[in-house]
Amino acid sequence: MIRASLPRLESRLQALARFGGLPGGGVTRPAWSPPHEEARAWLLGEIRAAGLEAWVDAAGNIFGGAGTGRFDPGRAVVLTGSHIDSVPEGGILDGALGVLAGLECLETIQETSAPHRRPLALAAWSDEEGRYGSLFGSRAFCGLLDAARIPEMTAVDGERLVDAMARAGFDARRAGEARVPAGAVAAYVELHIEQGPRLEEAGIQIGVVEGIVGVRRARVVFTGQADHAGTTPMERRRDAFLAAAEWALKARELVVRRGSGRSVTNVGVVSVHPGVTNIVPGRAELVHEIREPDAAVLVRLARRVEGLARRVATRRGLEVEVRPMSATTPARCAPRVQAVIEDAAARLGLTRQRLYSAAGHDAQNLAAVTDAGMIFIPSAGGRSHRVDETSDREAIERGANVLLHSLLALAEQ
């Protein structure tokens, strides 16, 4: 059995980690930032140095392949990939591992002339982490982009996507042209770190992803009455923060108790107005998210949590508005891709386990246009989106080899 080269892969991971690298480890390399642009240029060079053709599409996605004809339905490719952008103060493996292990696989296959009926290609999807819009590049590629929203897509710092992409030489308004022709991708498989503790704690080497959770986000705004915090009798107050606090606690219980067992929820953004020590909060705004792999359960939980907000608000004499922000549909990984990954892991003598991804991934968009699957390797301590995110080098090598043999098997189907 042919094997990927761990030293070459590690060397590329270290090289990529220098773009946006932080003194204490980790990277800050958000989409379209200067370090991201340097990393894109570097990656295009690495693809070419590996003897592959390199190209970009209208969404800024980077591709590499040999004789793939740039997505020709007459010659469907087996595609692998991930992303090279990062969250602020993120780790060096999230996304980067899938892209550079994919490049390592394609280079190894080319060097060894390993037989493969279908052509193989590599993708680095733009803005996976959603500085402007999450999974932007793969959404464009899969025809899932809402083009009307592009002009208003804006980073937290206020920069518009159209301006950021213009700096990099792209016209964001034309990103929809990146859409791949139907039938041009025979299968998609992505290697990624788990970003959670399950594989490590179970002592399992390879995760075979069954599906990717859907995520529903909503802005929940409680409106009460800003009043003097000394002179207004307690029973007369319509305190928006206390309403929000009660709802957040109960919404968590509701999702845990009435969910699928895999359902998770978070309130990560909270603001209180006017935000003054001696004034009763008149308005509280929260951003609430629910993640769940079953679409019906996700919709049901979102409805119940909204109903709960109305009951809490009514009982406290407040108003509440629940404004949906985004909703992704849970994606199922293709059974044949899961079977190929499992078989590759078995032939390599590795322990494996089926699991759901609780984080969003580009593969969930690819699942709309082809048979898609994902390979997970354990994350040390389950850490992710942190500068100390890491995985053992043995785990990285195992993941790269499972990817290599999964690609070769899919190329024969």
Add this chain to the structure above:
Amino acid sequence: MIRASLPRLESRLQALARFGGLPGGGVTRPAWSPPHEEARAWLLGEIRAAGLEAWVDAAGNIFGGAGTGRFDPGRAVVLTGSHIDSVPEGGILDGALGVLAGLECLETIQETSAPHRRPLALAAWSDEEGRYGSLFGSRAFCGLLDAARIPEMTAVDGERLVDAMARAGFDARRAGEARVPAGAVAAYVELHIEQGPRLEEAGIQIGVVEGIVGVRRARVVFTGQADHAGTTPMERRRDAFLAAAEWALKARELVVRRGSGRSVTNVGVVSVHPGVTNIVPGRAELVHEIREPDAAVLVRLARRVEGLARRVATRRGLEVEVRPMSATTPARCAPRVQAVIEDAAARLGLTRQRLYSAAGHDAQNLAAVTDAGMIFIPSAGGRSHRVDETSDREAIERGANVLLHSLLALAEQ
């Protein structure tokens, strides 16, 4: 019985309301801001136009009087006053009423040559609302200023008190020199709007203030663990926001159930870190305050609320730090001043009720150096610190006349 002139008082209230006046009503006139400086100059002119001597002290307090000798222990004055600074988007009566009704009383007494054994004086205390430090001017006057803290006193916008006062021609570091000699003030009485709904709802015309609540403020910081909001199992999360939410709800119940019945509490400032949709909050910071007229109850409640924070944090596997920010001691109004106010109201045929002030006032500092008391008039709808704060013109006239006859009575004692 002599009477104050409502038209003259109303005309001055309208004139003062123009400094920092807002298009839809109300004022933004924070201490040492340009509109506040214009208002100070205007007030000095009005005092002089009323035939009184006008002067300022090292803390920027404005005074007016006739033959008072600028606080001579050999000739103790009966003092009235309040403040002319406002909260942002505040009302036109909070503070302004007490200063301008005081001026109206002194002018009326002068015009009518009403007999008074002791001299009378008027004060407009600087920075009552605490842009830099609450009750600043009256603290300086009463010797309660912590001079060592002056250099670090800073507004929310980052401006230092020393710079703001320097612009107005004062050296903030010398504000302690404003301290009044012992025995120079025979009594202090302040007219103010209630800022709450009790008088209006009880249909009572005059509030005789028995005491002013003490306020304890603390910054409460819960520290958990920032984790990926998808991949971290729910039972593994150490969510600082949910801990803060639970504590805020329980702290409210504790203060309501275990307090004196007059105890009130508020969480007006909330921030959550890192404040990102898909990251479990690792830190939540709240500013908590408790107000209570009984010093022992206030201390007991503060201790219980802190103990509650520790229990909530421990049970959820978090850390919590409770950092005291400020603490004022509850002040008792002098029985003889309360009796004088009640008698003046009775002679004017007005209904009256004893009550506590749930807001802080300069009178609480004056209570440390003399017999102090306060007169409240009803606030329409209990509204305060809002642009639509108002009181009926009849209520304003009643308040001014109770102040007038209280001052005359105190000047005879």
